[in-house]
Amino acid sequence: MTVCPLPAATPAAQGVDAAGVLALLDALEAEPDIEMHSLMVLRHGHVVAAGWWAPYAPERRHLLYSLSKSFTATAAAFALDDGLIGLDEPVLTHFPEFEADITDPRSRAMLIRHVATMSSGHLAETVDDAYGTDPAEPVRGFLLQPPQRDPGTVFAYNQPTTYTLAAILQKVTGQPLTEYLRPRLFDPLGIGEAAWLRDGTGRELGFSGLHLTTEDVARFGELYLRDGVWQGRRLLPEGWVAEASRAHVPTGGAMGGTDRQDWDQGYGIQFWRSRNGFRGDGAFGQFCLVLPEQDAVVVTTAATEEMQTLLNHVWKHLLPAFRPAPLPGAQDAALADRLARLALPPATGKAAPPERPEAWAGASFSPYGGVCADQPGLSGVEVTPGADGWTVTLGENGHRLGLALGTGGWAVAEEPLPVAVSGGWTDPDTLVVETLFLETPHRLVLTCSLPDRTFTARWRHAPLHRPPLGRLRAPLTPGPPA
Incomplete structure (x- = not known):
């Protein structure tokens, strides 16, 4: 498959002040607890800034952690369009082999819609309990955890909900997620080799484990920015992006902490709402930020637990850099030089023992x-x-x-x-x-x-x-x- 690179332009040509991107780089590199691996900024469909902190590199796939969930949601969009699932189908209809085991009325009432929006009725994460209860069949292990509230009434960030959605998709399609997505998403977008971790059942995890390049994620974000249309061709069902990105259930305070503003904006279908736009979101700073008001996409890969701090810097430095018209571009060359020289400092030490x-x-x-x-x-x-x-x-x-x-x-x-x-x-x-x-x-x-x-x-x-x-x-x- 021949893949055309994403179109590129200078920041100024797309109305982006390069000084704001430089300020973002300064702020991120000044944070001792943020280790950046890559940054890509798209504006009006063009790459205006892209850099990798060596030894990370453009061709390198990167573990996305929970940003994988947004790709599982996209597989669900295709399955809905193919008539293979319905959001209002009970989860148990896809697992009749568990019918006699699952007696809790709330578990029996759980719909695909509820696992897709993490509103299963549980009040906390159940992944350890699900795998611990039935390591051979984590879906059964999950359904054996009685929800504390009625499904659809409360949010909890809960990996087995996405795992169950992914299991249903792999069951109804007869394919791993990567194979199902290949002709529908990956090939049309020009996404190369995609790798997804599996568990002992042989299923691709769905809730985590997808490895893609930074540009692959940017293409995905651009598809969602364009309401599911790629280069004039509709890939996602009409209306899906609005449905997936709207807040289906409140999340205020659900993630804990005192400074989690971007986790308090509501949860869609495997996408988070943000103070600006919406996002796919993975542990340690794997972000795909979709910003419709700015007509922009921002992708990061990183290693940090200070994810809110990373987002704060994006909002503070990058958002004001998006302007309504082209700019003179005085800082474009300085930004290009800076992006080309990004690198993680090597560890100190001598290459051989100084004595003995x-x-x-x-x-x-x-x-x-x-x-x-x-x-x-x-x-x-x-x-x-x-x-x-x-x-x-x-x-x-x-x-x-x-x-x-x-x-x-x-x-x-x-x-x-x-x-x-x-x-x-x-x-x-x-x-x-x-x-x-x-x-x-x-x-x-x-x-x-x-x-x-x-x-x-x-x-x-x-x-x-x-x-x-x-x-x-x-x-x-x-x-x-x-």
């Missing part, structure tokens, strides 16, 4: 305290020299992952999985290695202490699915269970 390299050569390390709390399966570390530099090998559940330190900066490797490694010896007795798992938001910081032959490993932001290290990548096709 023979003591480090072949040294083995055990978890400090006997177990690695952040990654319990990680049981040992070995450090070995080679012709091209030093290698740190991690042992986890019988598998080994070698990380080449290189000679400075980020050393990028594609096999056995895409990683970037940086670090070295901070003193004669201490080796610190930072590893970016490049198809995810995640960074592991490993510290080895020579005197006591122990190591610690901590996540900057722990993976939500808690997989083995070797699975921190876009899954192969067909993917292994998550």
